Amino acid sequence: MKLFGIKNCDTVKKARRWLDEHQVTYQFHDFRKDGLEQPTVEQWLNSVSWEQLLNKRGTTWRQLDDPRKDQLDQQAAVELILAHPTLIKRPVIEDESGVSIGFNESDFQARYAK
Template identity: 45%
Template sequence: MIKMYGIKNCDTIKKARKWLEQHQLDYQFIDYRQDGLSAERLAAFSQQLGWQNLLNTRGTTYRALDAETKANLNEQAALALMLQQPAMIKRPLLQLNERYILGFSNDIYQQLLED
């Protein structure tokens, strides 16, 4: 079963969910805000994908951080920020068995069908 992690009102999440539904792929959606996200799960994501890849530096939540906080980011600090403010996690995060895909791309999702 495919699991999709994200925030339901995110435009990219909406595109990814629509794509999965159009291709009749069953998936479970886990909303960081409604369903929560454990520190253990986030650490597992970080181990698989790298905390720098998980951190959504394009979002307004990240951009609102002061320069000192941004300059002093390390894995521990970044994961703590992402737990406090899930909008700072790049999305969607798709999990298929032990395979993780970050972000949405028609081409990458199409490969998912072929694998």
């Protein structure tokens, strides 16, 4: 399993803490530090929509001054995400079942508890 996010995000911290407490092995990818590539984002979009991936409630979105913000489609969303990775809802989890977004303890319990 691979968990994508940023290390100081509260939701990412909750997800990582839950995984650690339940001894679930994962690789953490901090896209602020480690970067994010277009093929990765496009792969995620095979499982989730760009609307699900893009966080329009966060600080980055509110402070974003970009004309593409007002007329979004998938291509514009990918371009914005690559330019501003903190626009991604976090965490993004890649595992054998596909891609999921966010942390919900009951979902994690159902998927990963041993």
